[in-house]
Amino acid sequence: MPSAEPSSRRAADLLLTAGVFAALIAALLPLMRVVRPTGWLLGTLVIVAAVLATGYVARRFRLPAVAVSLIEVLVWAAFVTAVFFRDTAFLLVIPTVETFREIPDVLSAAGEEIALGVAPLAPSGPLALLIVGATGLLAVVIDHVVLTARMPLLAGVGLIAVSLIPAIAVPAEIDVVAFALLAAAILFLIRTDTRMREEPATTEATRATGVSATAVGIGAIAVVVALVATPLLPQPTIRPGSGELGPGPGIDATLQLGDDLRRPREVEVLRMRSDAPTPPYLRATTLTEFTGAVWEPDSGRSYPLDSAEALTALPVDPEIEVAEYSTTVEIRNLNSTWLPVSYPATVIDGLDGVWGAFPYNRTVEARQGGTQGQDYEVTSSVPRPTLEQIRARSAGGEGVRADTLGLPADLPPIVGELAAEVTAGAASDYDALLALQSWFRGTDFRYSLDAPVEEGFDGSGAEAVAQFLEVREGYCIHYASAFALMARTLDMPSRIVVGYLPGTSTGDAVEFQTVYSVMSGQLHAWPEIYFDGVGWIPFEPTNGLGQPTRFSPETSAPGETADGADAAPEASAPADVPDAVDPDTGEPLTPDAGTAAPDAEVDALPTVAVVFAVLVVLGIPLLVRDLRRRQQVSGARAGDAAAAWAVVQDTAIDLGIPSPVSESPRALGSRLVGEAGAPSEAMGVLIGAIERASYAPGGRHGFGQGEAMATAASEVRAGLLAAAPPARRILAQLVPRSLIIRPGSLYAGAGRGASRPAG
Template sequence: MPDVERADRPGRRKADLSLTIGVLVAVFAALLPLMRVVRPSSWLLGSILLCVAVLAAGFLARRYRLPAIAVTLVEAAVWVIFMTFVFLRDTALLWLFPTPETVRSIPGLITAAGEEIAVGAAPLDASLALTLLIVGGTGLLAIIVDHVVLTARMPLLAAIGLIAVSLIPSIAVPGEVDVMAFVLLAAAILFLMRTETRSREAPLEREATRTAGVPATALGIGAVAVVVALVAAPLLPQPTVRAGAGSIGSGPGIDATLQLGDDLRRPREVEVLLVRSDAPTPPYLRATTLSQFDGAVWQPDNVRTVPLDGEVGLGGVPVVDDVRLAEYVTTVEVTNLASPWLPVSYPAVSVNGLRGEWSAVPYNRTVISQAATTQGQSYEVVSNVPRPTLEQIRATEAGGPDQRDGTTTVPEGLDPIVSELAAQVTAGTENDYDALVALQSWFRSSEFRYSLDAPVEDGFDGSGIDAVAEFLRQREGYCIHYASAFALMARTLNMPSRIVVGYLPGVANGDAVDRETVYSVTSGQLHAWPEIFFEGIGWVPFEPTNGLGVPTSYSPAATDTRPGADGAEATPLPSSSASLDPGLLPDDPTQRQDASQSGSSTSTVNPVPALAIVLGILFALAIPALIRELRRRQMMSAARAGDAAAAWLAVQDIAIDLGIDVPASETPRILGTRLIQEHGAPHAEMSLLISSIERASYAPGGKHAFWQGDAMADAATAVRAQMLGSVELPRRILALLVPRSLIVRPGSVYAGSGTTARTR
């Protein structure tokens, strides 16, 4: 055995080189899905360079026969020097060797990277801290995989780790299957397993099994995996993202810090609520309100709470005597939302059916819990909606003597553009309501455009005074920009304002309960809108966001003929998404329809997606046949070069494809005779192949008969054609489309015992 090992050292070094290259490709493939979470930049190049450096050091250390622990230490030293020189050289000795100061700076960088991941929205722009985390982690992964594959010789264990790493981005940011990354990783793992297995065999064993078809089997397994990824994976339940929290949880949440752009830009939406109501239009559902603004952040209201089921609870809605209150009941079923804030219609006076302990906030008529969660709740909300006429609300001033709660505070340092535009847009109006309607119409005009991307691309996002001023200049943004700008402009006009965070009404899903249409609300319909306080009426919501909803408006008393309506045209905040085409998303304003148009519109079915799916499935089903044909052509090429074993293997493969036994107990002559007598193989061509394989097996130097190559290839082709032609059409189609020879090898236990009956 030692002599064999010494003789095979060049082969072992070659195997180690192949395994090292395979590890590099596998680590790179596991890294590819990360590119849809973090935009490719210097981190990608740094990760590849570090992996190359680490793996090259390990290969050289093994070539000089260093102990396994020494190999890993060499790789770790390369990792430390690389990371120090690239990221931490300012505090390092000679730019290469870390000092205590270098070590002390690492936790801060890791913490900064973690915060960037927690609060960011995909795709992230990698900062120095995040780049350090990704590059360093990739290098450590390369060291671990290299040790497991080349030192421990356990490629299957390494494959499990690589697959787990590649799945992390898909779990964090669910999306479509990255077919390229999947195929590359699968090929790299199969290559590692095959190369490591071959490196264990002695030279004679490798020669004996060279045509055993293991590579083709690996390709077959890979093809099956690709089919599963393309066809089955999209049908499986997808993981969900905890909105606004940047972490994975039992369902999306509600972000009350006004970082809604992060949530809306997430690539996958999930259904969070099912809503139905007896109101004329499905209501917006509020979670909380934000009244305090310091110039940088709108803060959720932190006010007194009382037990929801106590004597006080939410209480009644105070309005002046001549303003009518309309009572509506809204039923909400939470399907996938984990939040301490309960989505309720406004203004709620009671909530029934909740599990757990919940508190009411009378100030803003919201419901909150310190211990319970919304997940799985089903409840009814009773709301009393003020219904003033146009004349009544025009005669009422915004504000009042009791509004000393910070809702009129204008932060210091506010850009003059806010107050100047507010005065300019409302010039000529004669009352507060008309001024607010003028603001609302201005925001919803063609001067503004709804966009989730423009704020990020142009360097402004969020709700601070700088972002609001830039939004008014750029005139592109999403609901937070519209709501913040509207609320601040109202305050410059001495009107109390606040911002509400909650959900749009959703989209009708075609179901109805008790004659009430059911609306589906998704995580992408998390929304923000402003409210203005009118003395004797209460907080009146407005909808300035361009492309979303229906603007708030009231009708004169004389134009409303509904019994008991007293002139109120609609709820102060009409539904938006309820009137949209179910196929449209609320964050795509270019495809929105007005409520008046969508009710009678008809949609046409686009056949392209269905056709693409059908073609994709057909292509996936054809993969085994394509691989089998490729293998057959390779065998024919080898046969023409004089390889009798390749020509004979082609005969064995077609027999297996047709379901004919090819047992190990039969010699080529016995098998060939049986194929002639029972399965339609031509006598002359089969006799040539039998004599050729016997000469290659037993005659000295008879393996390659290059002078007979063309004849052997032609004979194998003729045998294949005659055997296919001798069976019925269904069996022939099955043999071509589902070739068993990709998995079943001649002489294996699955190849049969030689008792297959003749089938003609």
């Protein structure tokens, strides 16, 4: 049988246990932005509840702290074994040698899923095990710190650190709900533990004077810091190392761009303007070697940017026209070693730091420094062949590297088969590529950032490309990879470029050049094909983005194709892209021509949402105060005189009437009757009850007067509110001061200079 224990101690332990449960769940809420809430969420709730319940029961038997924690660990181990390792366990819950041999492989698989996955992750069994198991162990630790060591503040620090991990992994806006719940839970733990340490007071109303006000003040300061100060801090940036970057304002050159394209938060990475007929794409790096799993960034010798070997003239046939354009780029929030430049760059001015250029692909990389804060101008010399000239040339020729035609041995047959089928009957290599481009941009394909994940594939491996060609839903990586591989099956040299779309017009102009804003979500990949005597020609197969690459015939008007359609004025960059793309449908969201931004239809939903949120926030104190008053009246009805008297004290504090600790209940009651409009008869009932509770031996509870006390408390409150000026009455109900100022505290005794507040 458990040892006898005061009921107050049991109640406090139960409250602390509930608070620990709430705090743990609140700390894990941000994780749902990174990992989709599936079965792991239920498992987490169950294991935390089981561990904490075990600890609570064990403490009722007055077991040593070590024994309590050991029992909790046994419960944790049994739960994890039964859920994740039951096939190798003895009696489903007892791990065996085979179970322990299996654990490293499972944890390794979970780590690989975290390293290579894309947020939000669809968790597999290993990742679910990692989350559930780690949370269960965290519950054991926090339970010991709070209920055994009695250090809730230390536990709060640990919980806050846990809650920050998802935000560090995937930068996003502050999760206000999760933060508020975690802050409330931690303050509740501190408050409950503080009350347990205090000496019992005569009445509930005067217990723990000032503690609630201090706790709420700390919480208010934390909310202000989180919501106001934090957004003003610099955004985290990821500095590139080996080319493998996580989420953030950077560039992943391994062509696993899901992290970048599905960032939860859009940031402006750069602004640019150009005198080109259409804003050019900005390349960062190129990828040629395909391993069968990923496209590897090109490597080679770089030359100092100011050297003669860095950006030499392109080997273009003399009859091909070359146009020169200037593009100005201002980096706003991009931390990368690769410099976004228009192609093919011949001169770059205005850079700070030490930079090197790769003549082969016209990319520029930092040798010392980075892109953040750079403001520079790129001069590009763009080949502009006519339709007849490009059709007369074959894809390939001298000067291309062998790896531009390389294909993996296990390339799925569907890639080559579809390439041959789509290009059957093409009169030239260029016509074959146009057929491929039109096929990808046709109605059979759909642009989607989510479909690849939902279908269970991502990245740009050969198998992923094959599945993309079957599902026919994906984003730029899949389109570019499929196009480049299909071109190689037709013996055409290809590579992939990683860079940025031209962005969205800001409506501003500098030197008659439109300024474009490029967001992090406009990181893009597109294929290029090499043509003898012309160079690398880009194509845009991604459905819903930009315009297809086309060349004008020599006999047509400038900027017009043989069929009269608008042509991309420069072949070195895919044509202009829409201002926005619907991530669900892939369709361009370009506003109607001639429609000015101020005349666009205004979406009232954000305004309504803000107004609703403000009303909800304003209504929280009223709701909390009402719930508290109902509890007090319920306690009074049960015979608790202190609860009934607390109704009077809280109402006085709400109205700004002083309630100092030095004033007896009879003196305060007389003053409220004489000066604040309280009914004398009801006040007499409450004064008599609180005096009996305070001075009669063991007389805290009223003797059969519960209903009378509850009625009297409600009447006194109603009388005080009715006698107060309307403005003060409304303010008392909307902003109840009693939520942060306790009766008998220093603040409760500091009134506004009069018992009856002035209107």
